[in-house]
Amino acid sequence: METKDYLLTHLEEIEAWEKDQKGLWFWEKLGRLPFKVLDKLTPAFIQEKIGLLVSEIGSYIQTGGKYLINEQTMINKIKSSTPYDPIESIEDIGNIPLKDIIVLSERLQKGRVKFATLQGATTGVGGIFTLAIDIPVILGTALKTLQEIAIIHGYDPNDKQERVFIIKCLQFASADIVGKESILNELSVLHENKPTSENMLSQLKGWQEVFFTYRDQFGWKKLFQMVPIAGIIFGAFANKGMIQDIAEAGIMLYRKRRIYEKLNKLESDHTAI
Numbered sequence: 001m002e003t004k005d006y007l008l009t010h011l012e013e014i015e016a017w018e019k020d021q022k023g024l025w026f027w028e029k030l031g032r033l034p035f036k037v038l039d040k041l042t043p044a045f046i047q048e049k050i051g052l053l054v055s056e057i058g059s060y061i062q063t064g065g066k067y068l069i070n071e072q073t074m075i076n077k078i079k080s081s082t083p084y085d086p087i088e089s090i091e092d093i094g095n096i097p098l099k100d101i102i103v104l105s106e107r108l109q110k111g112r113v114k115f116a117t118l119q120g121a122t123t124g125v126g127g128i129f130t131l132a133i134d135i136p137v138i139l140g141t142a143l144k145t146l147q148e149i150a151i152i153h154g155y156d157p158n159d160k161q162e163r164v165f166i167i168k169c170l171q172f173a174s175a176d177i178v179g180k181e182s183i184l185n186e187l188s189v190l191h192e193n194k195p196t197s198e199n200m201l202s203q204l205k206g207w208q209e210v211f212f213t214y215r216d217q218f219g220w221k222k223l224f225q226m227v228p229i230a231g232i233i234f235g236a237f238a239n240k241g242m243i244q245d246i247a248e249a250g251i252m253l254y255r256k257r258r259i260y261e262k263l264n265k266l267e268s269d270h271t272a273i
Contacts, residue, residue, distance in 0.1 A: 002098060006098070007098065007262055011256065011259050011260075014252050014255060014259070053136060060143060060167070061167060062160075064157075067143045069148065071090060071156065071157070071158065075089070075151070081104060081107075084096045084100070090154060090156045091156075093152065098258070101152060101258065105153075109247040112145045116239040116240055116242065116243035116244075118236070119134070119138070119141065123235055124232040125232055138239055146169050146247075149250040150165075150250075150254060153257065165187070169249050169254075171183060173246040173248075174242075
């Protein structure tokens with residue numbers, strides 16, 4: 001039986017992580033500047049790929065498109081990994097103990113990071129030519145990872161509001177201090193039982209912010225992965241770091257939501273008694 005103290009302890013860990021995320025050092029922000037200049041020198045077909053990636057993010061929010069995963073497959077994996085019954089739906093998954101959710105999340109993160117590392121190394125073989133293939137593949141990996149994290153925490157990625165939340169996790173992973181704080185403030189309404197769908201959709205205005213975020217994110221890849229063979233090392237390093245950060249952000253932000261829901265349930269059960 002999960003106690004209030006147990007849940008609050010994990011909530012404090014998440015809040016400490018959030019505070020740490022806001023502490024991006026000045027030199028790290030300054031370090032992004034050369035890559036903004038580098039982007040202007042990047043060949044047009046790479047820029048087009050990134051532009052297509054941003055369009056695909058917009059399409060993902062609206063329909064899920066080609067990026068929606070098979071939730072039943074994920075449910076079956078979770079059923080085989082936990083002794084708790086019944087687990088027949090995504091909603092049921094939200095009822096399993098937090099400690100099992102944490103184990104499942106960490107296992108998923110390790111697997112996805114391993115895949116991204118291998119994928120980055122593979123597409124680094126051909127330098128700039130295979131980088132054009134790498135960009136859409138890494139987006140698909142990021143979205144799939146976040147959808148699986150959503151299901152592990154008992155949330156349905158087929159729901160449009162969850163797709164918006166997933167994109168906010170994606171943005172959070174590569175935002176600066178101001179961006180991270182803004183996103184955390186936007187997501188905090190979820191814990192106050194306020195209507196969120198319209199709010200969050202309106203905050204995803206245009207895609208300019210996402211576009212510049214991904215230009216920065218792929219700066220290292222475009223600088224070093226353009227070199228054939230040497231790009232193997234840099235491609236593996238860049239993809240590993242990107243998916244690791246995205247998975248961590250998704251796990252922490254979804255875990256926070258689930259803890260609040262468990263705390264609310266404990267409170268309502270206590271009131272009922």
